[in-house]
Amino acid sequence: MSALPQIGTTHTATHWQRFSVPYEFPVVFTEGVFDPENPALRDVLCRLEPSKRHRVVFFVDDGLVGTGASRTALLESITKYAQAYSASIELACEPIAVPGGEKIKSELHFVESLQHTLFDLHIDRHSYVIAVGGGAVLDAVGLISTTTHRGLRHIRIPTTVLAQNDSGVGVKNGVNLHGVKNFVGTFAPPFAVLNDIRFVMSLPARDKIAGMAEAVKVSLIRDAEFFGWIERHQDGLATFERTAMAQLIRRCAELHMRQIGQGGDPFEMGSARPLDYGHWSAHKLESLTRHHVRHGEAVAIGMALDARYSVLAGLLQPGEEDRICALLEFLGFNLWHPALAKTGASSEPVILEGLRDFQEHLGGALCVTLLADIGVGIEVHEIDHARMGQALQWLRARAEPG
Ligand SMILES: NC(=O)c1ccc[n+]([C@@H]2O[C@H](COP(=O)([O-])OP(=O)(O)OC[C@H]3O[C@@H](n4cnc5c(N)ncnc54)[C@H](O)[C@@H]3O)[C@@H](O)[C@H]2O)c1
Numbered sequence: 001m002s003a004l005p006q007i008g009t010t011h012t013a014t015h016w017q018r019f020s021v022p023y024e025f026p027v028v029f030t031e032g033v034f035d036p037e038n039p040a041l042r043d044v045l046c047r048l049e050p051s052k053r054h055r056v057v058f059f060v061d062d063g064l065v066g067t068g069a070s071r072t073a074l075l076e077s078i079t080k081y082a083q084a085y086s087a088s089i090e091l092a093c094e095p096i097a098v099p100g101g102e103k104i105k106s107e108l109h110f111v112e113s114l115q116h117t118l119f120d121l122h123i124d125r126h127s128y129v130i131a132v133g134g135g136a137v138l139d140a141v142g143l144i145s146t147t148t149h150r151g152l153r154h155i156r157i158p159t160t161v162l163a164q165n166d167s168g169v170g171v172k173n174g175v176n177l178h179g180v181k182n183f184v185g186t187f188a189p190p191f192a193v194l195n196d197i198r199f200v201m202s203l204p205a206r207d208k209i210a211g212m213a214e215a216v217k218v219s220l221i222r223d224a225e226f227f228g229w230i231e232r233h234q235d236g237l238a239t240f241e242r243t244a245m246a247q248l249i250r251r252c253a254e255l256h257m258r259q260i261g262q263g264g265d266p267f268e269m270g271s272a273r274p275l276d277y278g279h280w281s282a283h284k285l286e287s288l289t290r291h292h293v294r295h296g297e298a299v300a301i302g303m304a305l306d307a308r309y310s311v312l313a314g315l316l317q318p319g320e321e322d323r324i325c326a327l328l329e330f331l332g333f334n335l336w337h338p339a340l341a342k343t344g345a346s347s348e349p350v351i352l353e354g355l356r357d358f359q360e361h362l363g364g365a366l367c368v369t370l371l372a373d374i375g376v377g378i379e380v381h382e383i384d385h386a387r388m389g390q391a392l393q394w395l396r397a398r399a400e401p402g
């Protein structure tokens with residue numbers, strides 16, 4: 001028998017605890033996810049225990065529920081779906097409509113009330129919470145699911161372009177607090193994601209356009225071939241042609257998944273954020289305009305700005321920034337907003353404060369992704385404010401010639 005270690009002595013002993021947890025979850029691309037003849041959702045629910053009847057709670061974005069006669073159509077189709085697969089699915093309660101958009105993330109009583117619902121229903125750690133909605137609903141329901149009982153199984157059914165091609169396939173959840181976006185949140189991969197193109201087709205044009213910014217973004221930093229594809233299909237994309245939209249979403253989601261899964265930092269421990277190309281100014285512009293500018297709209301402007309800066313810094317070939325701007329404008333983006341011209345006490349553009357905020361968010365050194373080429377992101381740790389001011393002037397001159 002080995003002797004027990006001596007304790008009570010003054011020396012320090014460090015024992016290293018080390019383990020890793022593999023994560024895997026399916027991202028399913030489908031159409032008509034609640035059609036009774038479509039088994040995709042049933043299949044993901046049954047992936048671990050095929051013969052069990054699973055308890056499920058649905059939270060549905062009220063932006064999808066509509067008004068009047070159509071009000072209950074989606075909720076009813078979910079109930080009918082559960083009936084069609086009653087051997088596998090037990091609804092813990094009727095599907096619950098929740099506020100869509102930033103409202104659900106900004107008013108904390110919604111978090112409390114949804115969590116109360118899970119408590120009342122005695123939802124356990126092997127039950128499912130399914131969020132159907134835009135990125136905001138997914139973020140809020142994801143937070144509730146991943147904190148209740150320290151983590152329930154949560155499934156995302158994203159319904160906007162942005163949520164299907166970017167946020168919904170990621171590993172982050174969160175709500176806003178103290179006026180700070182995503183101040184409270186978790187890194188917690190979902191159990192599964194199901195992307196249904198039909199939801200996207202019912203979005204207002206403005207939201208369809210906004211979500212495409214993330215596809216241009218990921219093509220610019222990672223995949224020149226995809227950028228060329230977007231250019232070649234810009235007519236179909238600008239008119240929201242179904243096949244083109246579906247392909248764009250799918251490729252964009254794949255590239256985001258690859259970056260998260262293979263980029264080496266899924267839970268963002270380091271300072272680099274390659275997927276945040278164009279985002280330092282976008283976040284600032286969103287808050288300067290109190291979210292009147294959508295996330296994707298702000299990202300489009302941020303990408304144009306950083307493309308011009310990349311040229312001025314000698315990183316990107318002159319002319320490529322024009323190509324990027326032309327594509328974004330063709331897709332329907334406006335690349336200037338008056339809030340960009342706002343100056344602060346130091347007579348510097350207020351938007352440049354976004355660099356400091358971004359650095360604070362990273363938690364260490366500044367790390368901004370710029371472009372060395374189309375399809376090639378490059379990290380830099382310093383931004384010359386005067387040069388960024390020139391890039392802003394350039395953007396303004398393009399929008400307001402003469
Ligand atoms: N977790 C992440 O990694 C991550 C990444 C990027 C963005 N986000 C978050 O995502 C949110 C933005 O998400 P979003 O762009 O999807 O917008 P959103 O969730 O704010 O939804 C916009 C509006 O569209 C409505 N809506 C949703 N689906 C619809 C549909 N199919 N038809 C008609 N209306 C519909 C909603 O009710 C809402 O009013 C922000 O809160 C942002 O912080 C999260």
Ligand SMILES: [Zn+2]
Nearest residue numbers: 214279295299
């Ligand atoms: Zn984004």
